[in-house]
Structure formats: structure tokens, C-alpha cells
Amino acid sequence: MHSTANFRGAIFMCLAMAGFTCNDALVKSVTGVMNSGQIMLVRGFFTYILVLLLARHFGAMRSFRLVLSPAVAMRIAAEVAASIAYISALGQLPLANASAILQALPLAVTLGAALFLSEPVGWRRWLAILIGFLGVLIVLRPGPDGFTGAALSVIASVVFAAIRDLCTRRIDHAIPSLFIAVITATAITATGAVLIVPLGGWQPMSAGTVGTLAVASILLLVGYQFIVLAMRNGEIGIIAPFRYTSLIWSIGIGILFFSEEPDIWMVTGVAIIVASGLYTFARERKRRMATPAQESEPGSP
Template sequence: MPRLQGNGLGIALMILATASFTLNDSFLKLATEEVPPFQALAMRGLGSTILGLPLLFALGFGRHTGRMFEKRVSVRNGLELVCAMFSVVGLALVPLADLTALGQTSPLLLLLGAAVIFRERLSPIQIALIILAFIGALMVAQPGGSNFSPYVLLGLAAAATVAVRDLIGRGIPAEIPGLVIAVGAGAITTVGAGIAALLFDRLTMPSLPTVLFTLGSGAFLVAGHVLLLAAYRAASMSAVAPFLYMATVWALLAGMLIFGSVPNWLALLGIAVIVVSGIAVVALERWPKKANVPLELSP
């Protein structure tokens, strides 16, 4: 049996990463059925830290623990906290598949941000696909519809935060292990979400199942971060980025199997539009640049 390497390994790691993140969200959503959102998030952060620290030392990465407080790592993980706060409130109030689909606009926002901030060039086709993806996001959110919830827009806020997070995270030196970054994210989340819970939540004594849900969420969150960073380091960005959209597939399956929720036909069509647009944008990044007529966006 051939051994996976290069892009093949990166793709496999990305698929596993998206599955881990979906399981993390599913367990966290189950926890929010009993405890308030920020309390659930703080419990998950504590769980991921408790589970991650012994693993970090067991794998021989203990000497790198101080690097989780380096400036770039701390900023990246601070943005992870902001994203998690947007997401946990959304998870408590809207279907998992809808929130995940809106979150899948992050690669498109990242590309658009690079064009505006760093003056990278986009072709007219890429710009059209980005606009099409936002139309898909509106089809999922359905503002003005009978089933519209303003909380679904938290998915877009989380996507924008993820885009900035990843832009900063890609500059983190490769010698810092992914597990160190993931444990650092858990520690920052514990503190930040804990403060938010004290300020805004009515704290609730969790049952054993809820504690286990948050521990499971924390474990899959750590696994997702480690796998995601490993995927980006094992293969080219253009090879693995399209497989970020597997998260939408996993979220649809989790929504149906765990929560019994199925998006309506317009939301399903919007999800498909977002996925196809995103894959097409990334595919165009791999196309020879001379094949496109460049257009530079000015801030």
C-alpha cells in the first residue's frame, strides 16, 4: 500500500482536521443545551488545556511551552478566542450546518483581504466568485425570511476573524509545534471565556454528561488545530485549501444525525454555492497567472 506524502498527506490531514472541528462544534453545541455559551466555552478551553499539557510533555515538546506566549502566537490565539466567542453563541442558537456554511467564507475573505491590504492581484473571475459566495451566504442566512435569526450572522463574523487569524498564523515559525499553539489557544480561551461567563452568564452547575461533552469538544479542538497546522506544513496551500470545505459536508451530516436538523432547500443551495465558489477561487490560484487578466483592488 503506497505511503501518503506531500500533497496527498496534506489533503488527508485536512479532511481529518475538518472532521475534528465539526465534532468539536457538535459536542460544544450539546453542552450549550444545559449551560450558558461562555461557560461552555470556558469549560472547553479548560478541558483542552488539561488534556493537551500532559500530551505536550509526553511528546517531548515541554521545552517549547514558553513559546506559546510569543507575540505572534498570542495574537493568533487571541483571535481564536474572539472567533470562538462568536461561534459558541451562534452554536447555541442556530443550526450547525448553517453556521458552518457561513464560516466557510473565510478563505474567500482571506483572499479579498490580501488584495485590499497587500495589493495582491485578483482576476475579474475571482472577484465574481467572491461576490457569488456572499450571495450564497445570504441564501443561507435568509434575512427577512420567516426562519431568519440575526445570530446566524455570527458565522460571518467568525469567518472574518478566522481569515485574520490564519493570515497571522501562517507567519508562525515552523519550529513551534502545532500542539504548543493549540494548548496556548486553550489557555487563552479558558481565561477570556471565563471572564465573559462571570460578566454575562448565569452560571449553572453542569451535569456529568455536559462535562464529558466539553472534554470531548476540547479533545477534538486540540486534534483539529494540530491536524490543520500539520496539513498546511505538509503540502502547498493551494492543494489543501479546497478541502476546508469538507467541514460543510461533516456539519450537514452531524446536523442530521445528532440534532435532527435539515436546512431548507434555499439554505442547501446557498451552501452549495459557497462550496463551489470557494473551490473555484482556490483552483484559479493554481492556474498560470498569465491566463487571467489581473485587476488590482485599491483600499
């Protein structure tokens, strides 16, 4: 029964990564005809409509005054900043490279949890985090040519996404996830509207472009829903490594649709990031398994 739940969780995680990566590819495909603000506005509008309908259907709507909660407000701000940084970079970086840098997110969350939430991190996981970030540097390519503005934007999106995830841990569990999605989509859509003029103004859109962003918003929502299902079905230490299937999608889509060819730097960096991430997941799973065992020992506090 337990193995069946983990199998379902792994499948859901793979589907979530497929949704997220295909969303990224569709967004990347329209970066040449509109600016990041317009993309955020149009895709955000479709996402807002979808999550609002879902939230109303499941009775998840709450007072918007909850935005005044520090954890909620900071989470929304971090999500908006991560979206701006990542969408800005997608049009200038190969899809596989952007996806590879994003794989450092679990390491960044572990680092943040240790520094700001006082979660225990042993020397082995500290070493894995450092090695993982070394892998990110290799993907960026050693030397000044690798540190482009787009590459730094993806790194910034990882930092903001880590802040978002850490803030999520502090949000009251009584606040439904769908309601958080509604206010986040609202904030992203409004921010996109504000950024359109500073980033170059509104550009006419074809029906195909609008349809592309509508499908992207659906895939984004699919990714979020499946990742929730994954976390609720399987053990995190077992299913979390399947997030790396996004690299398979991003490399394949990059080759087939964007004529991108992974080079030795990218492949080497990805291998290091994945290896360090898998080790971190394994250590975390071992720690979680050991804690209940210690608590159950006679005389333990």
C-alpha cells in the same frame, strides 16, 4: 510519490474537518444547559492541559513574554473573539447553516490578504469572492428574518477567524505552533471564566456534560493537528477543497441528532459558496505554479 503525498494530505484534511465538525456538534449539544462563557472555560481547560502536555513533550514551550509581540497578541485576541461569536451562535442556528457560513473563511482570508497584505488577486478571484459572499447571504435567507443575531455572530466569527489566519502569517516561524496553541488556550479559558457571570452565572454540570466537553476538546485538538499534517503533506490547491467535507458531516449530524432539515436556501447557498471557493483554490494553484515558471525564464528579474 507526489500523488501519494497529496492523497495523504486529502485524507488528513478530511479527518481534520471531521474533528472540527464533531467538536461543534458536541458543543451545540450542551448550549442549552450552560452559557458560552462556561463552555469556553471548561472546554478550554481540557484543551489547555492537552496542548501543554504536548508542548512540554516536544520542547515547544517558550517565554510568555512573546504574547507582547503584536502579531501574536492580535492573533490570540482574534481567536478568542471568533470562539465567543461562534459558540454563542451554535445554540441558535442549525449546525449545517453555521458550518456553511464558515465555509466563506478562505474567501475572507483571500480578501484580507489582498486588502492588508498586498497579495495579488486578479479580477476573476475578486468575482469569485463576491459570488461566495452572495452564497452566504442566500444561506442567511433574503429578508429581515434571515439576519438574526445568531447568523450575524457566525459572520463575525468568520471575520475574526480571517484576522487570526492573516496574523498567523506574520508570526515569526521560530515560535512553535504548539506554544501558540498553549497561550491561545490559556486566553480562551481565562476569557470564559470572566464571561460566566455576565452571561448568567455558573450552572451545575453532570458527569455526562463534563465528559462531552472533554471529548470536544480532544476532537478540537485532533482537528488542529490533522490540518497541520494536511498542509505539510499535500499541495494546498489540491487538498484545500477537501475542507468542504465538513458540510457532509454537519448536514448528516444535523439530520441524525438535531432533527434539522436542510432547505432550498441552504442548499443553494452552499453550492454557490463551494463553487466559488473551489474556483478560488484553482486560481491560486495556477498562480503559484506560474510564478516559479516565470522566475526560471531567461532574462526574468
